[in-house]
Amino acid sequence: MTRPTPAPKPSAPTGTSAAHVPLRWVGPLRISGNVAVTETEVPLATYESPLWPSVNRGAQISRTVDAGIRTTLVDERMTRSVLVEADTAETAYAAARAVHDRLDELRAITRATSRFAELLAVRHEITGPLLFLRFEFSTGDASGHNMATLAADALLGHLLAQVPGIRYGSISANYCTDKKATAINGILGRGKNVTAEILIPEAVVAARLHTTAARIARLNVHKNLVGTLLAGGIRSANAHYANMLLAFYLATGQDAANIVEGSQGITLAEDRDGDLYFSCTLPNLIVGTVGNGKGLDFVQENLTALGCREDRPVGDNARRLAVLAAATVLCGELSLLAAQTNPGELMKAHTRLERLTGARDAR
Known part of the structure; x- marks a missing residue:
């Protein structure tokens, strides 16, 4: 049995948004x-x-x-934080230092993910054996959520392959911080x-x-x-x-x-x-x-x-x-x-x- 083709939805009336908000x-x-x-x-x-x-x-x-x-x-920057795990805080700290030593190669990897993404800085926070990395990007005319996540995903994969003693935790670690009221965004900006x-x-x-x-x-x-x-x-x-x-x-x-x-x-x-x-x-x-x-x-x-x-x-x-x-x-x-x-x-x-x-x- 042939299913009827649904009628096209009417466009938003003049003077309203697509959701009919005045x-x-x-x-x-x-x-x-x-x-x-x-x-x-x-x-x-x-x-x-x-x-x-x-x-x-x-x-x-x-x-x-x-x-x-x-x-x-x-200022302007979009951020994405990732989480990597280690066995000890000492190993997490060594990994953080290794990340900062690789900034030039991380910037090259970022540019390969988008014509407009540039890695501006990396910040880190260590809690026990957990290493939080906050990547900060410029993203051109885009707000940059997806661009930053795409770059962060590539950077995370590279670091897991190159830096010893760490393993995957999460592509998003709440240290960005995305759509939450936090002190770090007010201090560093997002x-x-x-x-x-x-x-x-x-x-x-x-x-x-x-x-x-x-x-x-x-x-x-x-x-x-x-x-x-x-x-x-x-x-x-x-x-x-x-x-x-x-x-x-x-x-x-x-x-x-x-x-x-x-x-x-x-x-x-x-x-x-x-x-x-x-x-x-x-x-x-x-x-x-x-x-x-x-x-x-x-x-x-x-x-x-x-x-x-x-x-x-x-x-x-x-x-x-x-x-x-x-x-x-x-x-x-x-x-x-x-x-x-x-x-x-x-x-x-x-x-x-x-x-x-x-x-x-x-x-």
């Missing part, structure tokens, strides 16, 4: 820095409808400052390390944010720093980086689970004679403009509109995407903290905006 463009944001100088809208896919106007308020403020949001890309900062004049703080620099700086210390410390946060002190990152990741075809380490970041706020200095530092921004998830039509359209599909040197499109993500985080973080300095403002905004969205969606 998507809107907000902005434009004005940014400058060592990667990009631009004004551009950004796409955010989210069910949390107040996020769009919140980020948009931060974007409006960015346009009141000549330099806008200054973004600085500090993905793009970006700081976004802005200096907002006192008059703009009063008119657009309805607060003062002193009140925002005070709240940031009490809420983001002390509150997070009391909660046991790991290398993190912010209000809601995950909200902006998830919406940005879904709209641009990123691996959404990377918001776990991506949302580890630190917000700083200072009162500078009435003006507000505000910054967001994100050491674990894992984004790419090629690779898995980037072939979807709506993702390609969004990346093109963001200027992240241009003919640039390898890696520059992904760097641009990373600084746009960091600037978007700053916009939403700034708006939320400002709202929380005023009693009742946050809940009133949520109630009003969610009711408006709900009524519109029900029609």
Whole structure:
């Protein structure tokens, strides 16, 4: 009996992601820095409808400052850790020294696995007879998960054949660390390390944010720093980086689970004679403009509109995407903290905006 050919699935409707998550463009944001100088809208896919106007308020403020949001890309690397086992800690330590003595040949092996992978460094940790090796790679315009794993697999096989006294433990050893909140990622970084900062004049703080620099700086210390410390946060002190990152990741075809380490970041706020200095530092921004998830039509359209599909040197499109993500985080973080300095403002905004969205969606 011939099975009927299933009907093709309809494409995602305009204005939604492939998973039918509502998507809107907000902005434009004005940014400058060592990667990009631009004004551009950004796409955010989210069910949390107040996020769009919140980020948009931060974007409006960015346009009141000549330099806008200054973004600085500090570092970039993708990591993969492997585990090898020995019989004693002494043997594991000897193996670790042998690995570091072979860096040139390990770099050659890495290049053979991909046109874009480069081995930047190797770090190790020894616990009893267990040797953890953390390989750090540059991966071009890809976020680099698969590229790093492919290279690590080749490196591991080579080391098991060449270094005496060790045997296979695992291709992934949780010392990377992938999609988990850890101290090592906050300290050493995984993905793009970006700081976004802005200096907002006192008059703009009063008119657009309805607060003062002193009140925002005070709240940031009490809420983001002390509150997070009391909660046991790991290398993190912010209000809601995950909200902006998830919406940005879904709209641009990123691996959404990377918001776990991506949302580890630190917000700083200072009162500078009435003006507000505000910054967001994100050491674990894992984004790419090629690779898995980037072939979807709506993702390609969004990346093109963001200027992240241009003919640039390898890696520059992904760097641009990373600084746009960091600037978007700053916009939403700034708006939320400002709202929380005023009693009742946050809940009133949520109630009003969610009711408006709900009524519109029900029609």
